Amino acid sequence: MMDRTVAQPASPTTAGRRGRAWIEPLLDHIVWLILLVVLAVFSLAIPGFFQPGIFTNILEQSTSIGILAIGLSLVIIAGQMDLSIESTMALAAMITALLFGTAGAGLGWTLDPPWLVVPVTLIGAILVGCVVGLVNAVLVVRFKINAFIVTLAGFMALRGAVVASSGGRSVFGLPAEIRAVSTSNLFGIPVPGLILIAVFVVFGFILRKTPFGRHLTMIGGNPQAPFRAGIKVDRLVMIAFVLAGGLAAFAGWLLAARTAGATANLGFGILFPTFAAVVIGGVSLKGGVGGLSGVFAGVLLLGAIQTGINVMGMPPHYTQVIQGVLVLAAVLLDTLKTSIRKRYL
Template sequence: MAVADNRDVPGRQSMTGFSRTIVESILDNVVWLILFVIVTAFCLFIPGYAQVGIFFNIIEQATFVGILSVGLSIAIIAGQIDLSIESTMALAAMLTATLVSTGELGWGWAPTPIWLVIPGTLAVALTLGALVGLVNAFLVVKLKINAFIATLATYIFLRGAVVAFNGGGAVFGLPQSLRSIAVTRLGGIPMLAWLTIAIFLVFSFILTKTPFGRYLYLVGGNPVAPFRAGIAVKRIAAWSFVLSSVLAAFAGWLLAARTSGATPNLGLGMLFEAFAAVVIGGVSLKGGVGRLSGVFAGVLLLSAIRTAINLLSMPPQYTQMIQGALVLSAMLLDALKTDVRARYL
């Protein structure tokens, strides 16, 4: 995909032919290389890490940050930013759980046949996501409010709405049919892991193989040129907000199934993890550059680190420091990649 042109970098040493192709290929996939090295190290040094079940856990637990990262990547590639995704996810989870919960705070919706709760709640959650996306798009595209400020405001407002929704109460007691999404395995692999992979594949296809995807890159890279070429720049930007919010709502729907309910602080901190995954994955915060395959590797890397910390024997007070240090190491390696590219390619 589009890569920053570094031909004017002073002191750059050119590389030609086959060796250049090899180095470019390695650099393009360096996050996967980092992931491989780190997971190998964890397998060697952390007892209990090297087992298939742990690898499935890594993918399964990457579901929510992963889907958020896809939406965030779309917004960033389109030259925007969406800080509201975490709150949208939490509100969608709360709405889903409240709708069908048989607990004290639930509305106990139980259609006949009961499997209808799956499409029913999904439709409600995605509609909520679309509405949030439209509001963000209106604020940014129509009212021309800075995307960072506008989505920060919706982030705060929606998180408040999650807390206010049930007066600070947690909702639990979801029907088994909805829970089945989180507990079912296909071919021995958790359904959530399949869904995560599917989301990445589908949106990778959209970004790289469809005109809409190409427009996202063009608009994010330089909105003036596509505007002059007759591309509806504002509509593309608006769609990027709607897509990121709908994906966040989908993540929320899955999160409700996974945790068998919803709490006001559900998903707290996932926005920052999504940002870390997107940056590690090579998406430029300036817009117009990045690939979802890299983001997927970034998400898996964070999930692998989190799992390693879960298995390490260390005082609980230090786990966040270790997590931060490992994420920083991964990002430094990524920065090294950019440096190598600038100097030698």
């Protein structure tokens, strides 16, 4: 009689467990290693590069891209896409400048006491972004329109709204209380840099340690499984879009504070480096994979490269060349990591 015994999978060997112990952290944090290598190369090639002032400048310069990247990561991890964040950022900055700017097209509103201008404008800007995110979410989740199409349309419409609202003119002269947010330092670190770190820590915790974050990752990996498990998939995806819009508006408010106003082309082109930081940071465009620790490293990596090229006096277009190469390398690395995990982990 033929033996129909089915061979059972072999249990993990000691060597396999040891391999997993070092392969998994290496795959998850490889972008940090790349960042350290880049910083080391610049430190050797550029006299005086390795100093606190350079590093705090990298952190400060990365604020807008970093906060945009957090919101974009949430949406992509959920298996969606948001191209409208750049224009949302510009719109929030322009509305803030139009209402409270005193030069150009600004209306020059004032508040009494003056310190109220910071919380009022910040909350107002974030609400604008949340409304944009909610509109995106409704069209994608309720009306089942492709997220790429919805947010691409939003990108174009909102950018047009920025130009129309200002008449194409620049707006400056924001109150000193708002400008102080971007010019102040705490413990020798610019306040915008500290804000960036704080936002990454908060949303990194949410993504890794809360049911919302874990369920969002599950949705991006396989939306049917969480749905069958009773998880409210549509609601979580809508929250991700709203958070992305709110964070984009927050980035716009900080950018307006830094430039003391807004222009019609504010932040134009920032979408690509934001995507680059997210992809380089290990967030898979397929959804369900990635964390904000790697995205933070990706943001700093792009900032370090741009700073190094500027200090060396090289043409700025070299930054775009390197960013493109890094994005392609990150996509290839993502494919390699998937293959390694399937084989060894």
